[in-house]
Amino acid sequence: MDRKQEVFADGIGQIHFAGGMIRFDFVTLQPEQEGKAPIPASNLRIIMPPQGFLSAFHSMQQLIDKLVEAGVLQKNGTAAAEEK
Known part of the structure; x- marks a missing residue:
């Protein structure tokens, strides 16, 4: 059976x-002191050539x-007004 790796990220730092x-430096939010906002910590870097980036961007735009x-x-409102 093929084993696939999954990585969770809260966003791109x-x-x-x-x-x-x-x-791309992906981050996860790490707890700080009680009552304070979590701090983004880098957990993964993805590196791709410009053509791969453009292809990924196109796929994301379609989604x-x-x-x-x-x-x-x-x-x-800004995006909706630009389309008109």
Whole structure:
């Protein structure tokens, strides 16, 4: 059986371009002191060539469009006005 690895991230802390590659630093929120907001801690870096980045961006845009169409997400006022 194929074993797949899953990684959870609360978000992307940073995206940068270095050495001809796009680098995503994913973060998870780590608890701080009681009553204080959690602090994002880097837990994974994904590195891809620019073409891979563009392909991933296109795939994400298609998913966003489907989520908007399904009513899961709503466009903000600025984005809705730009489309008109």
